[in-house]
Amino acid sequence: MIVRADWVxxxxxxxxxxxxxxxxxxxxxxxxxxxxTRGSADVLDFGEAIIxxxxxxxxxxxxxxxxxxxxxxxxFFEWIRxxxxxxxxxxxxxxxxxxxxxxxxxxxxxxxxxxxxxxxGAAVYALTQVGLRGRVYxxxxxxxxxxxxxxxxxxxENKLQQLHRATQGTAVQVGxxxxxxxxxxxxxxxxxxEYTRRKGYPVCIHAAESSDEIALLQEGKGKFAQMYAQREMxxxxxxxxxxxxxxxxxxxDANTLLVHAVQTEPRHTELFAATHTxxxxxxxxxxxxxxxxxxxGEWLERGVRVGLGTDSVVSNNTLDMFAxxxxxxxxxxxxxxxxxxVTTRRAVETATxxxxxxLGMAEQIGTLEPGKQADLCVVALDNVHCFPAYDxxxxxxxxxxxxxxxxxxxxxxxxxxxxxxxxxxxxxxxLRERLRYTVRRIRERLAQDETG
Amino acid sequence: MIVRADWVxxxxxxxxxxxxxxxxxxxxxxxxxxxxTRGSADVLDFGEAIIxxxxxxxxxxxxxxxxxxxxxxxxFFEWIRxxxxxxxxxxxxxxxxxxxxxxxxxxxxxxxxxxxxxxxGAAVYALTQVGLRGRVYxxxxxxxxxxxxxxxxxxxENKLQQLHRATQGTAVQVGxxxxxxxxxxxxxxxxxxEYTRRKGYPVCIHAAESSDEIALLQEGKGKFAQMYAQREMxxxxxxxxxxxxxxxxxxxDANTLLVHAVQTEPRHTELFAATHTxxxxxxxxxxxxxxxxxxxGEWLERGVRVGLGTDSVVSNNTLDMFAxxxxxxxxxxxxxxxxxxVTTRRAVETATxxxxxxLGMAEQIGTLEPGKQADLCVVALDNVHCFPAYDxxxxxxxxxxxxxxxxxxxxxxxxxxxxxxxxxxxxxxxLRERLRYTVRRIRERLAQDETG
Numbered sequence: 001m002i003v004r005a006d007w008v009x010x011x012x013x014x015x016x017x018x019x020x021x022x023x024x025x026x027x028x029x030x031x032x033x034x035x036x037t038r039g040s041a042d043v044l045d046f047g048e049a050i051i052x053x054x055x056x057x058x059x060x061x062x063x064x065x066x067x068x069x070x071x072x073x074x075x076f077f078e079w080i081r082x083x084x085x086x087x088x089x090x091x092x093x094x095x096x097x098x099x100x101x102x103x104x105x106x107x108x109x110x111x112x113x114x115x116x117x118x119x120x121g122a123a124v125y126a127l128t129q130v131g132l133r134g135r136v137y138x139x140x141x142x143x144x145x146x147x148x149x150x151x152x153x154x155x156x157e158n159k160l161q162q163l164h165r166a167t168q169g170t171a172v173q174v175g176x177x178x179x180x181x182x183x184x185x186x187x188x189x190x191x192x193x194e195y196t197r198r199k200g201y202p203v204c205i206h207a208a209e210s211s212d213e214i215a216l217l218q219e220g221k222g223k224f225a226q227m228y229a230q231r232e233m234x235x236x237x238x239x240x241x242x243x244x245x246x247x248x249x250x251x252x253d254a255n256t257l258l259v260h261a262v263q264t265e266p267r268h269t270e271l272f273a274a275t276h277t278x279x280x281x282x283x284x285x286x287x288x289x290x291x292x293x294x295x296x297g298e299w300l301e302r303g304v305r306v307g308l309g310t311d312s313v314v315s316n317n318t319l320d321m322f323a324x325x326x327x328x329x330x331x332x333x334x335x336x337x338x339x340x341x342v343t344t345r346r347a348v349e350t351a352t353x354x355x356x357x358x359l360g361m362a363e364q365i366g367t368l369e370p371g372k373q374a375d376l377c378v379v380a381l382d383n384v385h386c387f388p389a390y391d392x393x394x395x396x397x398x399x400x401x402x403x404x405x406x407x408x409x410x411x412x413x414x415x416x417x418x419x420x421x422x423x424x425x426x427x428x429x430x431l432r433e434r435l436r437y438t439v440r441r442i443r444e445r446l447a448q449d450e451t452g
Numbered sequence: 453m454i455v456r457a458d459w460v461x462x463x464x465x466x467x468x469x470x471x472x473x474x475x476x477x478x479x480x481x482x483x484x485x486x487x488x489t490r491g492s493a494d495v496l497d498f499g500e501a502i503i504x505x506x507x508x509x510x511x512x513x514x515x516x517x518x519x520x521x522x523x524x525x526x527x528f529f530e531w532i533r534x535x536x537x538x539x540x541x542x543x544x545x546x547x548x549x550x551x552x553x554x555x556x557x558x559x560x561x562x563x564x565x566x567x568x569x570x571x572x573g574a575a576v577y578a579l580t581q582v583g584l585r586g587r588v589y590x591x592x593x594x595x596x597x598x599x600x601x602x603x604x605x606x607x608x609e610n611k612l613q614q615l616h617r618a619t620q621g622t623a624v625q626v627g628x629x630x631x632x633x634x635x636x637x638x639x640x641x642x643x644x645x646e647y648t649r650r651k652g653y654p655v656c657i658h659a660a661e662s663s664d665e666i667a668l669l670q671e672g673k674g675k676f677a678q679m680y681a682q683r684e685m686x687x688x689x690x691x692x693x694x695x696x697x698x699x700x701x702x703x704x705d706a707n708t709l710l711v712h713a714v715q716t717e718p719r720h721t722e723l724f725a726a727t728h729t730x731x732x733x734x735x736x737x738x739x740x741x742x743x744x745x746x747x748x749g750e751w752l753e754r755g756v757r758v759g760l761g762t763d764s765v766v767s768n769n770t771l772d773m774f775a776x777x778x779x780x781x782x783x784x785x786x787x788x789x790x791x792x793x794v795t796t797r798r799a800v801e802t803a804t805x806x807x808x809x810x811l812g813m814a815e816q817i818g819t820l821e822p823g824k825q826a827d828l829c830v831v832a833l834d835n836v837h838c839f840p841a842y843d844x845x846x847x848x849x850x851x852x853x854x855x856x857x858x859x860x861x862x863x864x865x866x867x868x869x870x871x872x873x874x875x876x877x878x879x880x881x882x883l884r885e886r887l888r889y890t891v892r893r894i895r896e897r898l899a900q901d902e903t904g
Contacts, residue, residue, distance in 0.1 A: 068839070069846040073795045105836045287786035288850075317850040318837045326775070327782060334739035334783055343525045384557045385770045385854065387520070387884065388891040390898060394521040398740075398769040402837065403855035432839065439840040446842060 001042045001412065004034055005049040005378060007392045010368040011353050015392045021051055023374040026412035031368045046406055048382040050392050052348065053368050054112025054133075054375035054408060055321040056355025058307025059204075059259050059280035061314075062114065063095045063122045065102035066438050068313040070446060076210040076289045077223040082449075083314055089445055092120065094438045097431055099126035104428065105319045107132060107416040109402035110377030112409070115257070115280065115309070115359055117177045117204055121159060124166045131415040131423030133375060135359055137177035137204040138163060142188040144233065149191040156195075171411060175202040180209075181242045182216050182224050182235070186249075193249055202255050202360060204280075207242050208268075209260040210291050217242050243268045252277040257358060259309070262286045262294040269298045278305040278358035281350070283328045285311035293331050297340035300350075307355030308347075320402040325351050329397060344393040374412040380404045453494045453864065456486055457501040457830060459844045462820040463805050467844045473503055475826040478864035483820045498858055500834040502844050504800065505820050506564025506585075506827035506860060507773040508807025510759025511656075511711050511732035513766075514566065515547045515574045517554035518890050520765040522898060528662040528741045529675040534901075535766055541897055544572065546890045549883060551578035556880065557771045559584060559868040561854035562829030564861070567709070567732065567761070567811055569629045569656055573611060576618045583867040583875030585827060587811055589629035589656040590615060594640040596685070601643040608647075623863060627654035632661075633694045634668055634676050634687070638701075645701055654707050654812060656732075659694050660720075661712040662743050669694050695720045704729040709810055711761070714738045714746040721750045730757040730810035733802070735780045737763035745783050749792030752802075759807030760799075772854040777803050781849060796845040826864040832856045 001023045008019030010031050022030035064087075071082045090098070099122035106114055113133040116123035119141075127134040138159050142152045156176065163174045178184045178192045196203050208214065215222030220237035228235045238245055243264055246252060254276035261268065261279050272279060281296055299306050308328060310319045325347040332342040356366025365375045379400050381389050386404060389395035408416040415423050453475045460471030462483050474482035516539075523534045542550070551574035558566055565585040568575035571593075579586040590611050594604045608628065615626045630636045630644045648655050660666065667674030672689035680687045690697050695716055698704060706728035713720065713731050724731060733748055751758050760780060762771045777799040784794040808818025817827045831852050833841050838856060841847035860868040867875050 066840060068841070069850060070842045072843060072846045072850075075789065075791075101836070101839070108836050284782060287782040290785045290789045293786050313851075317846065320837060320853075323775070323778070327779070330736060330739040330779060331783065331786055333742045334745050335787065337527065337742045339527075383855075384553070384560050384880075385772060387553070388518060388887065388894075389520070390522050390891075390895065391524060394524045394769065398521060398524075399765075401772075401853045401855050403835075403853055428836075435840065439842075442840075443842065 001044070003044045003046070003051055003376065003378065003409070005046040005051045006381065007050040008368065009050060009052040009348065009392055011053055011349055012367045012369050019051065021368055021374070021376060023412045026374055028368060028372050028374050029370055031370065044407070046378045048380070049406060050379045050381060050396060051368070051376055052379070052396070053352040053366055054377050054410065055110050055351050056113040056307060056359065056366060057106060057111045057310055057319060057321055058115050058257070058355040058358050059282055059309025059311055060102070060114060060116055060319060061118065061312035062099035062102035062116050062126050063118055063120050064098065064312040064314050065105070066090070066094065066098035066435055067442065069317045070442060071314055076291055077212045079289055079315070086442060086445065087119070089441065090438070095120035095122040096125050097434050097438070099123050100129055100431060101435060102313065102319060103127055103130040103132055104421060104424070107408050107421060108405060109320050109322070110379065110405040110408050111319065111321055112375040112377065112415070113355065113359070113361065113365060115204070115307070115355070117259070121163055124163055124172055127172050128166070128170045129424060130421060131410055131413055133171040133365065133410050135173045135175050135202065136163060136167070137175040137202070139177045139179050140184060140192060141179050142184045147188070149188055152188050153191060153195055173202070175204060177204040180206040180213065181245055182213055186236055189249055193251060202257070203251065204257045204259060205246065205251065206259045207246060207261055208263040210289070211263060213242060214263050217245065241265070243271065247271060254360070260286060260291070260294070262291050264295065266295070266298065269295060269302050269304060272299065272304040273302040276305065278307065280307050280309040280358065281328065282309045282311040283331050284324055285315040287327065287331060289315055293335055296328065296332055297336050297342055300346065301341060305354070305358045306350055307358035308351045318402070321351050322396070322400055322402045325397045344391070344397040347397045348393050374409060376409050377405055378407040380406050453496070455496050455498070455503055455828065455830065455861070457498040457503045458833065459502040460820065461502060461504040461800065461844055463505055463801055464819045464821050471503065473820055473826070473828060475864045478826055480820060480824050480826050481822055483822065496859070498830045498832070500832070501858060502831045502833060502848060503820070503828055504831065504848070505804040505818055506829050506862065507562045507803050508565040508759060508811065508818060509558060509563045509762055509771060509773055510567050510709070510807040510810050511734055511761025511763055512554070512566060512568055512771060513570065513764035514551035514554035514568050514578050515570055515572050516550065516764040516766050517557070518542070518546065518550035518887055519894065521769045522894060523766055528743055529664045531741055531767070533679070538894060538897065539571070541893065542890070547572035547574040548577050549886050549890070551575050552581055552883060553887060554765065554771060555579055555582040555584055556873060556876070559860050559873060560857060561772050561774070562831065562857040562860050563771065563773055564827040564829065564867070565807065565811070565813065565817060567656070567759070567807070569711070573615055576615055576624055579624050580618070580622045581876060582873060583862055583865055585623040585817065585862050587625045587627050587654065588615060588619070589627040589654070591629045591631050592636060592644060593631050594636045599640070601640055604640050605643060605647060625654070627656060629656040632658040632665065633697055634665055638688055641701055645703060654709070655703065656709045656711060657698065657703065658711045659698060659713055660715045662741070663715060665694060666715050669697065693717070695723065699723060706812070712738060712743070712746070714743050716747065718747070718750065721747060721754050721756060724751065724756040725754040728757065730759065732759050732761040732810065733780070734761045734763040735783050736776055737767040739779065739783060741767055745787055748780065748784055749788050749794055752798065753793060757806070757810045758802055759810030760803045770854070773803050774848070774852055774854045777849045796843070796849040799849045800845050826861060828861050829857055830859045832858050
C-alpha cells in the first residue's frame, strides 16, 4: 500500500514535497518522493494534505471522557476534590464506554498511541476496540493506613494480571502508575519501587503539578494538608520537593515518566537529563488548572525526553493534540520569548518522536522511516483556514485543527477515516446512546451539588 | 423565521435550554424556550447545538490572508520587517482576493462582525461580498519627512471617499487607523486627531505591542531605533510610554480602539476606564510574536471595554475566534490563576458583547435580544470531541472548534452554512485558483530571501 500527499513529514529528515509512504505488512518500507505508480487500488492519494507520524498522546485518562467539562472554573485543589466525587458515581461498564468514547476522539484527532493512566483498567478495552497503540499504566492509590503495603501489592498484582490477559496479542502494553506522593504513602511508594523494578514495569507518576502538592510535601501546609488534617490523617512531611523525594527513592530512571513536573526548578531539569527520566508535558491542563507554565524550553535544550499530553478531558477539555501543540508554543513564547527554542517544528517533533522516546517506543514509532510501524495520520490542507500553507510545520501547529484529520492508521490498519472507525465492532450511535444515560445521571448529581 | 437548538446563549441572561430565536426582517423579535411551531418551512432546527450571538473579531487585517504563516519563528521586530517586504509584492487585485479569502474564513468560523485595519482598502470589498458586518479602519502611515501633514490628510481624504462609496447601503462602516506611534510622526498624529474628531470618525491605533516600540518611544533605543538610525531618519523621543503620549494628544476617548496594549501598566488600565477607551485584545498574536500577556483580568475588573481579536493570519495564523477564546482563558490562568476572573462565560461575552461594546455597536449587535440585528452563529455539539457538554460556555471555549460552526447569519441572512457562502457571487474554487498564482509568487520571493 502507498499513502501519498503533497507533503510527507518524516521528522528524521526535511519535509518531502509530493511524497509517499510505502507500507507492507503494517511496516513502513519506504518514504520518498512520489513514484510513477498511478491509479492502483493500493494507492491512497490525499492530494493537498500532510502525512505525518501518528500523534503520541503522552498522558491522558480515557476513562474520564464522559466527565468532559463537568468541573469548570476552579483551581486545582477544588477541581481534584470534585473530580474524585464524580468518579465514585460511575460503574465498571460506564468506565468502559467512557474510555471507548475517548479512544474514538483520539483516533479521529490523528492520535495513534495513547499513554493512559487508568484507575478502572477501561483504557485497555477502549484502545483495543478502536485499534490504537498504547501504554496503559495501572493507577495505585494508598492514602489510608488500612491500605497496607501487602494489600496494595496484592490488589495491584490482580489488576495487572487482568490487564495482561486483555492486552495479549494487541499493541497495548502494561505499566504501573503510583498516582502521586500525596495519594500514595511513602512506605507503599518504596515497595512499589522495588516491585516495578523487579518485574520490569514502565512507571508513570504525577509529580510537581500544583503548588498545594509542593506545600504539603515540603512544609505540611496548603489545601491538601488541611484536608488530611480534617480527616485526621497524618501525611509525612519531608521538607523536600516531590521530585527530590522521588529521586531519593530511586524512581528517576529511563523507565519512569513523570507527568506535569510543571512546578520544578533548574536543578530538576539537570536531574531529569542525568537520570534519563522522561516527562509528559501537558501545557493546556497546567494552564487551565492554574498550575503555571513548565520550563519546557530548558528541558528540550538539555535533551530531556519530553512527550506531549492532553491530560484528561476533565482538565483540557479535549484529546486534541493539535490544540496542545499550538498552546505548547504560545505559552512558552508568551513568557520566555522566541529564543526559548520552541518552534513549530519542535512542537510537531515533541508530539510524535518526543512522545515515542518518552515512552521508550522510539524503535517502533514516532517517525516515518523504513522498518518502523506504519503509524501515521493525514491532515487536510485544503480547508479554508489552512490555505495557503507555506511551511508544513507552521500549517500543522498554527492553522490546522484536529477536525482536519482525514485518516489515522496504526500498524498499517486504518482506525479512522472521514468519520468512520473501521476497527470498531459496534455502531458509534449505540455507544452514544448508552453514554447519554450516564450523562443524565452525572447532570443530576451536578445539579444536587449546586443546590447543596 | 425561527432558529432553534438545544441551547441558546443570549449573553444578557442565563443560557436557555431548548431555545429558539425568532427573526423578522433581519431583526430579532423574540428569544425564548422552544415553542410548539413544528416542521414549518421557516424553522431551522439545529438540534444538538448552541445558538450564540455572532462572534465579533475586534482586530484583524483581512488583506494579509494570502500571507498566512509566511513569516514564522521570529520575534516581533524581524517579523514586521519581513511582513513589510512581502506586502510590497502584492497588487491591488491580489489584496482584494486575499481579503475575500479571509472574509470566507471568518464567516465559516462563526464571525459576523469584523473590525479590520486596512492599508489597501480591500477589506470593504471582502466583507460586502460575503455579507459580513464590519468596521474598516483606513490605515495611515507617515514615516518619512516627505509624508507631510497636508499630503497625508489629502491622501487619507481620497481613500476615505472611496471607502464611503464602496460601503453605501452595506453593513460596513468606515474609520481611521493612524498605524502606530513608530510609523506616524507626532505632528501628523496631531493633525489626524483634529481631523478624525472634526469628522466624527471612529479611530483604531496599534499601541504598546512590543518592547521595541516602548524602547524607541521612551528611550530612543531598541531595534526600531537602530533601524531608523541606519536609514538616517530621526524619530522623536518623548521619554514616555506610547499610551501616555496618546493621552497627551487626546486620543483616549470612547471613539478610540487601542490594539494590543499588551505592554501596559496598572495606571493605563485606570486611564482606559476613566476615558472609556476600548481595547482590542489579541492574546494569540501577542504570545506568538513574544509580546507577552496583557493585563486582561484587570481590564475586565475595572470595566474597560475589551473586544477579542485574532489579528491577521500572519501572526496567528487563522481567524478562529474559538481558538482565541481558549487561549484568552489559558494564558490568563497560566500566569494569574483562576481568580483572574477570566471564566469561560467571560470569554464568550468578550468575543460577542465585549467586541460590540468596544466598537460602539452594542445597540445593534453583540447579544441575542429583541430589537437587535439577527447576527448569530450555530455551533454543533454532536461531534465526538464536544460530547458530552454539561455547560454551554465551557463547551464553546474548551471543546468546540471553529470547524463545528454549522451556520452563520448576519441581519437575518445566512452568510455561511455547511461549506457554502450563499451571498458570494463567484465559486470559491475560482477565487482559490487566482490565489494559487499569488501564492506561487510569494513562495518564489521567500525562496529568494532564503538563498540570500
